[in-house]
Amino acid sequence: MNNPQLDTDGQLRHLLSIEGLPKKILNQILDTAESFVGVAEREVKKVPLLRGKTVCNLFFENSTRTRTTFEIAAKRLSADVISLNVSTSSQSKGETILDTVDNLIAMHADMFVVRHAQSGAAHLIAKHVPPHIHVINAGDGRHSHPTQGLLDVFTIRKYKPELHNLRVAIVGDVLHSRVARSEIHALTTLGVPEVRVIAPKTLLPAQVEKLGVHVYHDMDEGLKDVDVIMMLRLQNERMNGAMLPSSEEYFKTYGLTPERLALAKPDAIVMHPGPMNRGVEIDSTVADGKQSVILPQVTYGIAIRMAVMAILGGGTGAAL
């Protein structure tokens, strides 16, 4: 079966998942993003790559941060941007996803940025749209959040350029996390030799080791000598039930404290995709500490999203 993300020439047509993308394309996006980092520091924070194009943020699931960064990214590329929170409008009136999409196509949207609570939603839309329309997955269920995965490796590359020598630990609710899946695929595709996941068994999906990761249940053991710690957000609804007994117990066993951080390499960086639960998965002193790169992640997120949109929209950054 054809990879739905690539066109017949092997070029990126949609960005749906990191899995299935060749290293060459990941590097193309990361390198393009590099050239966009400077744009935000200019007096005029705009380039005309997507002038006249309409980008439609289609959020079937609420999100402030991701939607905002996509909006900013599109605007910096001079696109017209429409943002729809569909969860609060037509879906509640019973309209199907594809009906919503068809309506927006009729209004001449050129690119869709889609978030949905169900895995595979972006694939469904990508399969449905005509060839000139591009789809960017901004998070589908537990499946994928490719721009997050890309911005995370972009951030790592900034601080630790030698990806081939890194040991990375991903900590927390891997089971429900699209971010974790995207990070794992991005890291393994780019040649990071050791990716660890650290979590209790209730928060790990079946056969997670088949994704190419080493599994640890003991936080101290798992953090030993790592270069990068990627924390995951723990959703409130997981905290008191059959997944975990309590947030207090979780923090005691898997929370990132300064003591635990000391087990990693002295120059290890700490990442989090946000929004953080301080005192649940991460201690405030770590989140705000000098090893934290959590805010740079957000900044780089805009450059990554600009790069993806520019590549899909046909520009490669040459017009800068």
Place this chain on the structure above:
Amino acid sequence: MKIHIKNGQVIDPKNNINDKLDVFIAAGKIVSIGTMPDGFVATKTIDATNLTVCPGLVDLSARLREPGDEYKARLASELQAAVAGGVTSLACPPDTDPVLDEPGLVEMLKHRAKQQGLAHVYPLGAMTRQLKGAALSEMNELHTAGCVGFSQANIAVTDTQVLWRAMEYAATFGFTLFLHAEEPFLAAKGVAHDGEVATRMGLKGIPSAAEALALASILRIAQETGASVHISRLSTAEGVAMVRAAKAQGLKVSCDVSANHLLLTEHDIAYFDANCHLKPPLRTQRDKAELSAGLKDGTIDAICSDHTPVDDDAKLAPFAEAEIGATGLELLLPLTLKWAAQEKVSLPHAIERITKASANILGVAAGDLSPNSNADLCIFDANEYWKVSPKTLKSQGKNSPFTGLELAGKVKFTLVNGQVVYHD
């Protein structure tokens, strides 16, 4: 009407026939195979040169969607699909709307099906009222109305006391219970096999243990109560081993596998193909191999189509939200042939799994070509390929994991009670 079917390769597993023979039919019954009866003058001759003539297929699980879900499919469309697939008898599960738990509903369904004059329809009655798993349905009344067995469709009985009582009651009267083995708590909200593929795709998994746990309860209670139990749509290697052991122990247990599970695995979901959203979920390569081995050694008695037509819109949703099921009546024969070819199983052995074996489970007179039996036949070209597509399918449900594939095995004629009800 007297029919003479000429020059076909007749396969009748029950009577050990696999030969180029002529078939003679009169007054809706098989009169003779091989030799023309004295004074037989055919009013119709069917030339079956290069074709295979076998008993009409018997399908253990086909949803017709009536009453209640006519927007998904109708009796007329699905019974036409049945005969286009060579299926002349079928059992339908009770998960209609309303549920088949009232004799009047069953009588009406039987009556309306009979009016179509196509395949024979054998309803499975609801084992518990409204399939709620609490109170037993009126099994005797339902049996009198035409139910050949009782089922919970895909809905599990969580109360083992109720399951026990249902088996005791059914055993009292010699009724067979058709049960799908899936422990509902472990399976809750699951949409795919709990393994590597579900993990990669971020789909909620249903572990193999959900089947094993439910099967353990069912088999243990069947042992205690002496009930006759048919396990519908086995999906795991472990399940096959458990049924094999239960049969060796002498339990009255039979089971089937769907044609989908015999040929597909979790990997066929590919990029969220909603047509692969099935119940039970498609499982691993190893499970598929064990299902196949179980079917070969007789642990699994029969292959069913698990025909579940779904309207197009219901599949146009993200995988987990897409409605469960695939169309199957027209694919039962070609998929069985495909399995037989892949696994080097003889044609008679394969045909038996979709004719006599399933008829035995239902306890109906069908699935063989013995003299004086109903002239229900399927005449097909085993070597003709056809492409599965919305256009070629008669069923109102166009949803199939096999869409776009070319399959060998084209039905040319279907006869029910000695009448040609389908001709390609």
